Amino acid sequence: MFQVIRERKDHATEYNELTRHATDERTERMQRAKALGGIAYKSYEVDTGHVDGHELHTILTSGVIVIANISKKVIVTMLIARPSQITRYGVYDSNIIAQTHKHIAQGLNY
Numbered sequence: 001m002f003q004v005i006r007e008r009k010d011h012a013t014e015y016n017e018l019t020r021h022a023t024d025e026r027t028e029r030m031q032r033a034k035a036l037g038g039i040a041y042k043s044y045e046v047d048t049g050h051v052d053g054h055e056l057h058t059i060l061t062s063g064v065i066v067i068a069n070i071s072k073k074v075i076v077t078m079l080i081a082r083p084s085q086i087t088r089y090g091v092y093d094s095n096i097i098a099q100t101h102k103h104i105a106q107g108l109n110y
Contacts, residue, residue, distance in 0.1 A: 001049035004089055011040040012058040012068035018075045032108055033078035038062025041096060044089050059091055063099035080109040
């Protein structure tokens with residue numbers, strides 16, 4: 001399940017804590033995503049059907065998506081997005097989409 005509920009003004013990048021999932025199981029991906037940098041472009045509240053409730057997905061200008069749990073205010077993971085992962089939010093910014101194509105060519109999002 002993936003349902004965008006609404007756009008939000010707050011950003012997942014404002015959360016400082018990471019889940020154990022992010023620190024233990026996604027270490028390499030998190031490091032690669034952080035290295036790409038970027039600033040918050042838009043954020044969305046998303047229902048993924050997770051038992052812990054809705055998530056806050058923040059799209060960065062680098063083509064990275066920061067995913068956080070809203071109720072716990074912790075970052076769950078960071079994705080180096082493919083183009084379709086950006087456009088499913090209704091975001092079609094050509095610079096961000098170009099970044100995602102670059103990441104594919106570099107093999108960053110496997």
